[in-house]
Amino acid sequence: MPFKKGPASWRRTIDYLKGGTLVFREKVKVCTINYHETLPESDGLRRFVFWHLAQIQYKNPQVQCVQLKNIVKTPFITFHTLEDDKINSIYVNCYKKKEHEILEYCEKLVGKTAEEIEREAQTNQANFGQGCSRYCICLVEGQVACPRYKPLPEFMRGKYLLSKQDELEEIRKTKSDEQALAEYWNSK
Structure with missing residues (x-):
């Protein structure tokens, strides 16, 4: 494997990307992350983006994740949801919060529970083909x-x-x- 370039390049390895814990519910369609690159109030959200955004994008390919840098001074995340043809916005204040606090709060707010993820991972008995109970x-x-x-x-x-x-x-x-x-x- 060739050497990867950039800061903390192992963040782009498959093992690291699969290790993400935040899987959004189906109703979440867009996630916008607003932070300032130089202000100390945004340190937690900046570190959250650095370490966890790639995992979130890998685990949620159907969700559009947008970073808005240096537009506002207060760091926050907005989740845009679509439920019953109605668009709602959920705002998460990240002012002076640490990256693990932001991740835990987002998991509780818009993430699937471990039981839901486990239920989806189970194989469907109606399937057939290689690796299933019936091959044809x-x-x-x-x-x-x-x-x-x-x-x-x-x-x-x-x-x-x-x-x-x-x-x-x-x-x-x-x-x-x-x-x-x-x-x-x-x-x-």
């Missing part, structure tokens, strides 16, 4: 079997629908689509 949907009761085990009726195959219409019409003269389906379900 044909293993579910009532689904059409895989064509490699049991050939589909001709009218359900794409090659007959797209290029072999005349052959399909000849087959339909001997038996209807309903008869072909009944034959398919009754055969083993």
